[in-house]
Amino acid sequence: MKSPTLNIDLHCHSTVSDGALAPRDVARRAHANGVDVWALTDHDEVGGLAEAASAARDLGMRFATGVEISVTWAGLTVHIVGLRFDPENTGLVEGLRKTRSGRAERAKRIGDRLADMGMPGAYEGALPFAGNPELISRTHFARYLVQAGYCPDVQAVFTRHLGDDRPGHVPMQWATLAEAVGWIRGAGGQAVIAHPGRYKYTPMQFAALFDEFLQLGGVGIEVTTGSHTVEEARQYADVARRYGFLASRGSDFHSPKESRIDLGRLPALPSDLKPVWHDWF
Numbered sequence: 001m002k003s004p005t006l007n008i009d010l011h012c013h014s015t016v017s018d019g020a021l022a023p024r025d026v027a028r029r030a031h032a033n034g035v036d037v038w039a040l041t042d043h044d045e046v047g048g049l050a051e052a053a054s055a056a057r058d059l060g061m062r063f064a065t066g067v068e069i070s071v072t073w074a075g076l077t078v079h080i081v082g083l084r085f086d087p088e089n090t091g092l093v094e095g096l097r098k099t100r101s102g103r104a105e106r107a108k109r110i111g112d113r114l115a116d117m118g119m120p121g122a123y124e125g126a127l128p129f130a131g132n133p134e135l136i137s138r139t140h141f142a143r144y145l146v147q148a149g150y151c152p153d154v155q156a157v158f159t160r161h162l163g164d165d166r167p168g169h170v171p172m173q174w175a176t177l178a179e180a181v182g183w184i185r186g187a188g189g190q191a192v193i194a195h196p197g198r199y200k201y202t203p204m205q206f207a208a209l210f211d212e213f214l215q216l217g218g219v220g221i222e223v224t225t226g227s228h229t230v231e232e233a234r235q236y237a238d239v240a241r242r243y244g245f246l247a248s249r250g251s252d253f254h255s256p257k258e259s260r261i262d263l264g265r266l267p268a269l270p271s272d273l274k275p276v277w278h279d280w281f
Contacts, residue, residue, distance in 0.1 A: 007264050008277060010039040010066065011081060011194065011225060011250020015131030016048035017068075018139040020255035022131075023048035026263070027055035029256075033264035037277065039066035039083055041250070044099045045135055046087040064280070067092075068194060069183070070099060070174035074205055076164065077172070078193070080180045081222070081248070083276065085189025092187040099175045100134050107136040109170045110162070114141070117167060119150055138162045138169070139254065154258045164200070177209075181216040190276060192220035192248045196239070197232035210243050220246040220276040224269055226261040227252055237270045247273035 013019030014026045021029065023040055030038045038061050040052040049065050056063035064084050071078045085092060111123025125144035130136040142157035151157045161168040175183075184191040193213060201209065210221075222228075223236045224247075240247045247270075253263045269275055 006036045007034050008037040008249055008275075009035045009251050009253075009264050009266070010037075010064065010083060010192075010248055010276070011041050011068070011222065012039075012253040012263060013042055013068075014040055014048045014052070016045050017042035017132065017135050018130075018137045018254060020258070023052040024055040026253070027052055027059060027061065029253075030263045031056075031059040031061050033262060035061060035264040037062040037064065037280075038263075039064040039250070041066035041068040041081050041083075043068050043079075043135060043137065044070055044096050045132065046093070046096065047132070049087045062281075064277075065189070067096065067184075069096070069180040070172070071177050071180045072172070072174045073177050073209060074201065076199060076201070077174060078177070078199060078209070079195070080177070080184070080218070081192040081194045081250070082180075082184035082187070082189045083192060083248075084280070085184055085187035087187075089183075089187035092183040095175065095179060095183040102172060103134065103136055106170050106172050107141075110138070110141055110168060113168045113170065114145075114161065117161065119145065119148070119161075141168075177212060178216055181213065181218050185217050190220060190246075191216075191218040192222060192246075192276060193218065194222050194250075195225045195227035195252060196221060196236050197225075197228045206239075210239065210245075214243060214245075220248050222250060223247040223273065224249040224266045225252055226250075226259060226266070233267070237273060240273050246276040246278070248276045 014023040114122040126140040129140040142154040181191045
């Protein structure tokens with residue numbers, strides 16, 4: 001079944017990674033907002049999918065398994081969303097475990113940097129915000145720094161202190177693009193480049209990224225997402241047309257107070273693009 005009226009949201013987060021709501025509560029919010037097809041895509045972790053799937057089933061929503069894998073490409077972090085895979089696949093599960101393993105040490109180094117910048121105790125302060133300490137992230141630090149009064153909101157923390165080019169950021173060597181796409185495909189899923197408008201690459205680098213992704217078996221790109229401006233959505237719709245990418249749609253919802261857009265509130269994809277879900281139903 002194909003229907004232009006389906007409200008589909010294939011990118012969001014729970015307390016299993018850096019979201020503020022438990023998986024079942026993300027499901028309830030998605031359903032309340034009119035979402036028909038939903039995927040939970042926690043960072044480098046599939047531990048919330050069973051709860052999410054059960055909640056979606058109880059609510060009558062279609063559910064797709066999801067994950068957002070951290071990748072290092074050309075010296076920067078890129079996120080690859082995996083959709084509709086087997087969450088018990090050994091290769092995927094082990095790959096995600098290895099990807100997560102460096103986060104704790106990195107978090108301590110971020111805490112040290114913030115202390116040097118006049119914000120002591122940030123590591124200890126961030127820990128209670130991490131529902132899964134193995135996945136402590138910059139977002140958890142940002143929530144602590146807001147609570148402690150150092151910044152007015154999470155976005156300001158990233159702008160001033162924790163963005164990729166800010167002094168509190170500690171670079172991390174994540175999975176390779178080949179590994180991430182390989183794990184997703186090996187588990188029977190589809191690989192999608194998340195929010196491409198966030199990456200600070202040159203046009204030549206973007207072309208190389210898209211070419212490599214396609215050669216590895218990646219199939220899609222997020223066009224409509226909470227991270228994109230209207231102009232960026234147009235730009236990446238054009239990229240989808242040029243490269244033959246399937247188009248995806250996802251709010252990247254983290255929290256009712258922090259997210260740029262709520263679950264299920266995104267504009268529709270351009271009608272001429274083939275959506276990543278075109279053959280799901």
